Amino acid sequence: DAGVIQSPRHEVTEMGQEVTLRCKPISGHNSLFWYRQTMMRGLELLIYFNNNVPIDDSGMPEDRFSAKMPNASFSTLKIQPSEPRDSAVYFCASSPRGGRGAGEAFFGQGTRLTVV
Amino acid sequence: AQTVTQSQPEMSVQEAETVTLSCTYDTSESNYYLFWYKQPPSRQMILVIRQEAYKQQNATENRFSVNFQKAAKSFSLKISDSQLGDTAMYFCAFMKHEETSGSRLTFGEGTQLTVNP
Numbered sequence: 001d002a003g004v005i006q007s008p009r010h011e012v013t014e015m016g017q018e019v020t021l022r023c024k025p026i027s028g029h030n031s032l033f034w035y036r037q038t039m040m041r042g043l044e045l046l047i048y049f050n051n052n053v054p055i056d057d058s059g060m061p062e063d064r065f066s067a068k069m070p071n072a073s074f075s076t077l078k079i080q081p082s083e084p085r086d087s088a089v090y091f092c093a094s095s096p097r098g099g100r101g102a103g104e105a106f107f108g109q110g111t112r113l114t115v116v
Numbered sequence: 117a118q119t120v121t122q123s124q125p126e127m128s129v130q131e132a133e134t135v136t137l138s139c140t141y142d143t144s145e146s147n148y149y150l151f152w153y154k155q156p157p158s159r160q161m162i163l164v165i166r167q168e169a170y171k172q173q174n175a176t177e178n179r180f181s182v183n184f185q186k187a188a189k190s191f192s193l194k195i196s197d198s199q200l201g202d203t204a205m206y207f208c209a210f211m212k213h214e215e216t217s218g219s220r221l222t223f224g225e226g227t228q229l230t231v232n233p
Contacts, residue, residue, distance in 0.1 A: 103166070
């Protein structure tokens with residue numbers, strides 16, 4: 001398996017523009033997580049899905065952020081409108097529910113977002 | 117809610133020596149997982165070691181081992197024979213065990229480990 005795939009790897013956008021980050025989880029994994037990493041706040045969980053259903057979105061900073069998982073193999077995180085304080089590395093991770101890897105999260109390589 | 121605390125923002129060790137990174141957590145759950153992840157400068161998050169709370173035996177992966185003290189809610193990572201490639205940010209993480217639904221993975225603040233030649 002290719003692992004968790006995120007795109008783009010880097011994104012530079014102007015303030016006010018819409019940004020969409022994409023994630024393809026590992027096939028067969030039931031849970032999907034979106035994290036944001038900054039120097040000030042470390043790794044913050046934004047939202048996680050189980051079987052494509054959002055379970056906990058309490059970490060989503062505000063209404064400008066939205067996430068979807070239309071099927072088991074794809075998720076998006078959208079920021080509209082973007083602001084400079086959204087600049088961070090955004091990670092997607094997926095996790096199987098059962099088996100030897102239960103509980104472990106496999107991370108994508110992250111998207112470095114810069115809002116100017 | 118669960119919290120994970122890493123009280124050592126930075127640590128350094130000489131190559132070939134042993135270093136221990138500390139982690140404490142707070143939870144009312146009885147069944148859960150604990151992890152140590154490594155994040156080198158490439159920023160890829162890499163699982164180092166995993167412990168299931170119901171197992172009393174401490175997990176070991178080659179040069180990496182943990183000291184899991186469930187009553188004290190402590191989960192330290194020991195790196196033996198440190199190598200230059202071990203230089204990275206290390207995160208301790210907690211996940212509640214759920215049979216039917218997913219569970220959030222909560223991270224500590226991280227410890228930056230530098231291995232000196």
